[in-house]
Structure formats: C-alpha cells, structure tokens
Amino acid sequence: MVDHMVYEFLSYLSLQKRSSELTTKSYKSDLEQFFTYLKQEVGEIPPSKVSSIQIRGFVAFLMEKGLLPRSVNRKLSSLKSFYKYLLKNQVISSNPASKIQGPKTPKRLAVFIDESQTESIFERYPFKEGFEGQRDKLLIDILYQTGIRRAELLQLKDSDVDLFNLQLKVLGKRNKERIIPFSLELKRNLESYLNVKKDSNLNCPYLLITPENKQISVTHITKVVKEVLGSVTTNKKKSPHILRHTFATHMLNNGADINAVKELLGHASLSATQIYTHNTIEKLKKTYKQAHPRSGN
Numbered sequence: 479m480v481d482h483m484v485y486e487f488l489s490y491l492s493l494q495k496r497s498s499e500l501t502t503k504s505y506k507s508d509l510e511q512f513f514t515y516l517k518q519e520v521g522e523i524p525p526s527k528v529s530s531i532q533i534r535g536f537v538a539f540l541m542e543k544g545l546l547p548r549s550v551n552r553k554l555s556s557l558k559s560f561y562k563y564l565l566k567n568q569v570i571s572s573n574p575a576s577k578i579q580g581p582k583t584p585k586r587l588a589v590f591i592d593e594s595q596t597e598s599i600f601e602r603y604p605f606k607e608g609f610e611g612q613r614d615k616l617l618i619d620i621l622y623q624t625g626i627r628r629a630e631l632l633q634l635k636d637s638d639v640d641l642f643n644l645q646l647k648v649l650g651k652r653n654k655e656r657i658i659p660f661s662l663e664l665k666r667n668l669e670s671y672l673n674v675k676k677d678s679n680l681n682c683p684y685l686l687i688t689p690e691n692k693q694i695s696v697t698h699i700t701k702v703v704k705e706v707l708g709s710v711t712t713n714k715k716k717s718p719h720i721l722r723h724t725f726a727t728h729m730l731n732n733g734a735d736i737n738a739v740k741e742l743l744g745h746a747s748l749s750a751t752q753i754y755t756h757n758t759i760e761k762l763k764k765t766y767k768q769a770h771p772r773s774g775n
Contacts, residue, residue, distance in 0.1 A: 483525050484509050487563050496653040500629050508556035512536055525564060530574040533557060541581060551580035588753050590724040595710040596622060603709055609674055613686055613694075614702045616671045621703070621718055624648075624658045625725030625743055628699055628718040634685040636672065641665055650744040658742055726754040 488506055491497040497505075515536050516523060533554075540550045558575045565573050599618060605611040620631060630648050638647040644665055646658045660668075675687070684693040699718055707716040722743070729739050740751040 483564065483569065484513075484560070487560050490563060498629060498651060498653075501651070504552070505556050505559070508553045509560055511553065512557060515539060525561075526570050528561075528574055530578060533575050533578055537578065537580065547581040547583045551583060554578065554580045588723040588727065589713055589715050589720055590727040591707065591711050591713070591720065593728060596724065596728075598710050599706055603706055609678060609689055612671050612674060614706075616667050617686055617694075617699060617702055618706055618721070619664055619667055620646075620660075621721040622725055623660055623664050625722050625729075626658065627722060627744075628696065630744075631686070631699065631718070632684075632694070632696060635683045636675075636685055637683070639668055639672070639685065641669060648744070651746075654744065656741065656744050723754065726751070730754055 484506070487509075488502055491505060492499075492502050512533075513525075516528070516532060519535065520532065536557075537550060537554060540553060545553075554575070558573070558578075561570065561573045561575045564570045600615075603615075605615045617631070620626065620634075621628075624646060626634075626646075626648055627650070630650055633649055634646070640647070644660055644662070646660060648656050648658055650656055678689075680687060680689075680691045682691045682693060686694045686699075688694055703718045703721065704716045707713070707720060713720070726739055726743060729742075730736065736748065736751055736755065739754070740748055743751060745751050
C-alpha cells in the first residue's frame, strides 16, 4: 500500500509537475526514510492512518540525529507535498502534515569567491593538457559565466549552444526553458572545444563528455569544481553552487538589475535572488570612502 502510493506520487511529480530526476529522487529518499522510521516506531501502517503526532515525532527524531534545520525542513516539505497529493486525490480527508512547523533556519549569506580569485583560476590554474583539460576548463567557465545549476550543465547538449547569437538554451527546474547570453570569450572557448570534440570523432549529443564518448557524471563536475576552487579559496564549501553564487554576486556588485539576474538564474520569485544582494567588504569600504566626509578622501 505504502509503496504503491509513493510510486503514484513520484510518477505525478515526474510526469505532471515535470520535476527533475534529482528532485524526484530526493522526494523518494525522504518518504522512504519517514516510513522506515514509522515501521520501527509503530509498525507498518498505511499513509492514510498517519497522524500529525507521528510526523512531529519524525521531525524530533531528525533533530536528535543532528540534521541541520534546512535538511529537516526539506524532508518535512516532502511529507507535506505527499499528503497534499493524497488529499487532492481523496485518499485522505485531512493533511496531517499541513500545520506542522519545521525548525527555524538561520539566515545565511551566500558563499562566493571574489573577482580576483576567479581571475586567478583562468590565468593560473594548471588544467590538464588535451581534450580533458580543455573540457574541465570550459566546465568552470560555463558555470561562472552563466550561473547555471550543476544539473543544468550536465544536461546541456551541443544543440543548445548558439554560437552565432552568443546564447545557451537551458532546461531548468520543472523543465522550464530559458535563454542565457554569454561572452565572446566563452564563445571562443566553446568553439575551440567543439572543434576538438569533432576532430576526435566524438559525437555524443551532450556538450560535456568523456574521451569514451559518454556524458560526464555529476561526480566528475563536483570533483573538478572542488579541486579548482581549492586552489584559490579556503572556504569550507567548494561545490558547483558556489560558482552560481559567485556569478550572481559579481553581477549585482557590478550594477546588474536584480530582476535581470533573477531571470538569468531561473528563479521563480525575487525573494530567492535577494540572498545575493549582500555587499562585499570591499564594496562597503569603497562606498564609505566615497560618501563619508571624514573618510580621508
């Protein structure tokens, strides 16, 4: 019963809500964890018999395990979506998760690297020689110059690259398509890579591939970004998302309109983009020196 309902819900997410494979997997994992917890606590019961007390108990269990509030809230959100789906399909008469509040999440500034550090990557980082080195440098370049997500980069195809109009076609969350412009410098790097790819008789439709003519993996993208960022920053976080944060921060710090950045990032709401409106220390110092009468200028 549980497996059947979860399967139908996941199919609904994938086929009707057009959620990505990664998102669907996360929901699956969260729901499996919840029902495993229930089985251990009270035995196997159908989703329609789950109470709000049991869901609160699950939240408390996760907190006791030391999960971060953000992770707990994501799992709670998965449960709320699942029970909302069951309610909509008249499997249940009320949603036991609807009024449950998750732990408060502390506000965090987006982690990014500064402009001098990004310049250092492209000027000094020792990328490998040959096809793989060229591909990995392009990987970093695309992430930084366009701000796209790791999953979006992974799914890019040669046909999504418009060298004439200097733009990428990106398929984002819920399969929403958006167009992202890129620079002449990135155009040259793309042209060079695509020519090498063609000369090597590599015809896999995905843009970033292995010498064996296969799509690169999520693990490879993460590994390359971690190694490259590790050469210029001591930040604990060195994930591909840091380059997305960096793209947005540098755009806004250099005068880009927040609504334009929102569109480039593929955010559904402006509130998601506003985390990037923080100021760097350097920008604050510059503003202070320019504006304060006793700043010494």
